Amino acid sequence: MPDEKIKKVSIVISKGSLEGVYPGLIMANGARMEGIEANLFFTFFGLEAIIKKKMNKLKVATVGNPAMHIPSLLGILPGMSAFATKMMKKEMEKLDIPPVGEFIEMIHDAGGKIYACKATVEMFHLTKDDFCEQVDDIIHVGKFYEVSAGGEIIFT
C-alpha cells in the first residue's frame, strides 16, 4: 500500500442523467467517509442534480447507451426511461444508496462543499433560489481551480 494518502478531491459532475450523476456523488461521499476533503462542482446538465425541482426526478438515459442492452429504437418508446429509472432506483435502495436530494444533504453535512458552475447558471438563466440549500456558492472556473488546489480533480 502506498504511503501517501489522497487528501483532497474535487469532482466535476457534468451530466444530468441518473447514471451520470451517481458515480460522482458516491465518490464524494466515499471520500468524506475516508477523511478526504471533497468538493463537488456541478456544470452543464449536471446542474439538474442540485436544482430543487429536478434533483429527485433524474432519469436513466435509455437511448445511445449500448450498455443498456436495449436497441435505441426501443429506448425512445414512452415509458422506457421511466421504467429503467424505476428499476435502477429499486436496486440502489437495496444497497442503501440514497435518492439524489438526500445524498447531496449527506455529503454537505459531512463537510463536502457543493458548487454550481457560473457559466452554466447564466446560460440556463438560473438563480440561487433555483438550487437546493446545500449549494455553497456559484463559482467561475478560476475559482474552481482555486478551491481545488492541492488535490485531485475528477471529471465525470
Next chain:
Amino acid sequence: MATKTLAGKTIEVNDEGFLVNPDDWTEEMAPELAKEEGIDELTDQHWKIIRFIRQDFKEKGQIPTIRRIKNAGGVPIKDLYQLFPEGPVKKAAKIAGLGKPQGCV
C-alpha cells in the same frame, strides 16, 4: 495473523487493527480501541452509535451504512463526523469490534 492485548485479553486482529472475530469484543475494549483512533473519551453519544452498529450487525449480518446509522440509528451525519472524525463508519466499526466496512456507501 497478528494479535493484540485489549482489556487484558489477547485477541486476533488484522493488519489494520480491526478485530477478526466480533465475538471476541467486550465493552471494556472499546476505550482502548478508541484511543488508537484518536478518541480520548467515549461519551454517551459514542456509545449510542457503538451499540446501534453492534446490534444492527447482529441482526443483519453486516455493518450498517452511514445512511442507515442516520435513518435507522437516528444520528445526524454532522454528529457522526464530529464524534468519529475523518472516517465515521470505519472508526465506529473498529471501536465496536467489527471488521472494516466494505460497502461503497
